[in-house]
Amino acid sequence: MEDDLPELGELEREVMQLVWAHAPITAEAVRERLDRPLKESTVRTVLRRLEEKGFITHDVEGRTFLFRPVQDRRKVAAKAVRRIADWFCNGSIEDVLVGIVDAKMLNKKQLEQLSKKIGQAKNERK
Incomplete structure (x- = not known):
């Protein structure tokens, strides 16, 4: 992750808190733990954006993506x-x-x- 952090929106910050607290974590587990009801596709989009911004990365186990933070x-x-x-x-x-x-x-x-x-x-x- 570069030193100049990109901005995070409110939902991105909420998702990051869950990734830090529960990594490795699936998109479905993130969706279940959020305080608001969201479609899994929305959660996957947020996770993809966080990965593009350099905050998280993922591994694949079988067909399941497991997300974890790049830095604590x-x-x-x-x-x-x-x-x-x-x-x-x-x-x-x-x-x-x-x-x-x-x-x-x-x-x-x-x-x-x-x-x-x-x-x-x-x-x-x-």
């Missing part, structure tokens, strides 16, 4: 945050993180986990 959700989310940093903070990830902390978007436990992760990263990069 954290890596994709990190790329999305990079895009936000580029758009709103002149590329500064630090500004994004400080903004998240200042806006009190993280609870105490999340702040502690983030602090621990930052400490580990510092030690690894010495």
